[in-house]
Amino acid sequence: MKTLNVDVAVIGGGTAGLGAYRAAKEHTDSVVMIEGGPYGTTCARVGCMPSKLLIAAAEAVHHIEKAPGFGVHPMGETKINGREVMDRVKRERDRFVGFVLEGVDSIPAEDKIRGFARFIDDNTLVVDDHTTINAKRIVIATGSRPSWPAVWNELGDRLIINDDVFEWDDLPESVAVFGPGVIGLELGQSLHRLGVNVLMFGMGGQVGPLTDPQVMAYADKTFSEEFYLDADSKVDMMQREGDKVFIRYQDKSGDMQETLVDYVLAATGRRPNVDNIGIENTTLTLDARGVPLADKFTMQTSVDSIFIAGDASNQIPLLHEAADQARIAGDNAGRFPEIRVGLRRSKISAVFSDPQIGMVGESFREISQRLGTCGCFETGEVSFENQGRSRVMLRNKGMLRVYGEQGTGRFLGAEMIGPDAEHIAHLLAWAHQNQMTVSQMLDMPFYHPVVEEGLRTALRDLNARLKLGPEMIKHCLDCGPGC
Numbered sequence: 001m002k003t004l005n006v007d008v009a010v011i012g013g014g015t016a017g018l019g020a021y022r023a024a025k026e027h028t029d030s031v032v033m034i035e036g037g038p039y040g041t042t043c044a045r046v047g048c049m050p051s052k053l054l055i056a057a058a059e060a061v062h063h064i065e066k067a068p069g070f071g072v073h074p075m076g077e078t079k080i081n082g083r084e085v086m087d088r089v090k091r092e093r094d095r096f097v098g099f100v101l102e103g104v105d106s107i108p109a110e111d112k113i114r115g116f117a118r119f120i121d122d123n124t125l126v127v128d129d130h131t132t133i134n135a136k137r138i139v140i141a142t143g144s145r146p147s148w149p150a151v152w153n154e155l156g157d158r159l160i161i162n163d164d165v166f167e168w169d170d171l172p173e174s175v176a177v178f179g180p181g182v183i184g185l186e187l188g189q190s191l192h193r194l195g196v197n198v199l200m201f202g203m204g205g206q207v208g209p210l211t212d213p214q215v216m217a218y219a220d221k222t223f224s225e226e227f228y229l230d231a232d233s234k235v236d237m238m239q240r241e242g243d244k245v246f247i248r249y250q251d252k253s254g255d256m257q258e259t260l261v262d263y264v265l266a267a268t269g270r271r272p273n274v275d276n277i278g279i280e281n282t283t284l285t286l287d288a289r290g291v292p293l294a295d296k297f298t299m300q301t302s303v304d305s306i307f308i309a310g311d312a313s314n315q316i317p318l319l320h321e322a323a324d325q326a327r328i329a330g331d332n333a334g335r336f337p338e339i340r341v342g343l344r345r346s347k348i349s350a351v352f353s354d355p356q357i358g359m360v361g362e363s364f365r366e367i368s369q370r371l372g373t374c375g376c377f378e379t380g381e382v383s384f385e386n387q388g389r390s391r392v393m394l395r396n397k398g399m400l401r402v403y404g405e406q407g408t409g410r411f412l413g414a415e416m417i418g419p420d421a422e423h424i425a426h427l428l429a430w431a432h433q434n435q436m437t438v439s440q441m442l443d444m445p446f447y448h449p450v451v452e453e454g455l456r457t458a459l460r461d462l463n464a465r466l467k468l469g470p471e472m473i474k475h476c477l478d479c480g481p482g483c
């Protein structure tokens, strides 16, 4: 067994691990990064990028299907070549992974330790029984993994996760997606649009990451119109039958249905990789899910010399958050004990479904819990069904709800499903981070005709409800037609 003595050991070589390694290196040369799995990051290999590539192919089909609505009739039958679809997904995915690998290659070999690390105590790690590392400071950046009910393991190789989809050479005929959350919606809708027979089952009525009941109901209705989605499903039986999976379920009208599918895709959530790293050998204080508690501004845990970043922290499992947390955790591990608070940005998230889902700032649930009992917040709303530019583009489905604080008029957050939600969410997140009031947001320019005019309508509605602006009028002067 080899022994290393280092200033900083980073566990995990994904987005957060790479970021923490680089930030710690600014302070000391004595940093190692330990990676047990493949290099390349979850985001590039099996996450953000391949999922968006599959969505892009699905969008191409959807544009063709929508064309007759404009009087444009594509000639002949649309042929979807599953092999070509998956080939492009994997080819482009590999290109993105290649960029990450170039970064990994530039790290000196002696700083990269291969193998899975486990804590022996607060300052000691063992890697795969070949190396003991005595580290003055440690950053946990071990990411997360999909989780599903153990009984589904009986489905064998018919049970798949997102990683498996991006290894397919061809598209299957049918998939039952369990979990209409971010990953389930993105993959399920794309597969449906690419001609795969998709059934989507949820629990408790949850759709996407939404918390506003009105936006969630709209999302449920919209997706249900396109493919079978039961967000509160009653699946009676699921078992393997040859190369298929037999599913018996009660449909939304209460009738029993039986079906055979090629695969069951588990999109039922992800759990932080902290249960398999010998955490019990540390003195770390854990939350109810067994995740080390950490200060969100310093990423320091209850053990001063241990920091955490990325999905492992269970704070906000998104790429840009992993990068921010990594910068803070790595910087503090490097400069310890003189630690500093780092920048945490306003919350923003997007689901690349169609229509897209966007959430910014505090969620409706968080605001209701904080301000609901005193009635100290108001909600403004817009429907995109008659919104000018959205109708022009035949993308007039969706609703946006914006929340503001009584008295101060400050913009608190928003939830939406609708056209260009990824872009509207950015405008709103920038306003939120600048702590703008709704009136200040309305002072900003809005071009015509754009989807963002819908945002202006929602903000005007909110300002009126906050009693800070005039009542909403049906045909405003600056609105132009269809606002």
Ligand SMILES: Cc1cc2nc3c(=O)[nH]c(=O)nc-3n(C[C@H](O)[C@H](O)[C@H](O)COP(=O)(O)OP(=O)(O)OC[C@H]3O[C@@H](n4cnc5c(N)ncnc54)[C@H](O)[C@@H]3O)c2cc1C
Pocket: 011, 012, 013, 014, 015, 016, 017, 034, 035, 036, 037, 038, 039, 041, 042, 043, 046, 047, 048, 049, 051, 115, 116, 117, 118, 141, 142, 143, 144, 162, 183, 273, 276, 277, 309, 310, 311, 312, 317, 318, 319, 320, 322
């Ligand atoms: C299908 C999908 C789509 C997504 N889409 C988006 C999106 O559109 N936008 C967005 O912002 N986010 C998206 N995400 C989330 C995003 O990918 C993650 O938030 C981000 O990758 C987390 O980075 P990380 O460094 O924490 O984890 P990872 O990149 O997973 O890195 C963790 C690393 O730690 C290693 N490791 C684990 N345990 C050990 C150990 N004991 N010893 C050594 N190494 C270990 C693992 O092998 C892994 O390489 C998506 C995720 C998925 C799955």
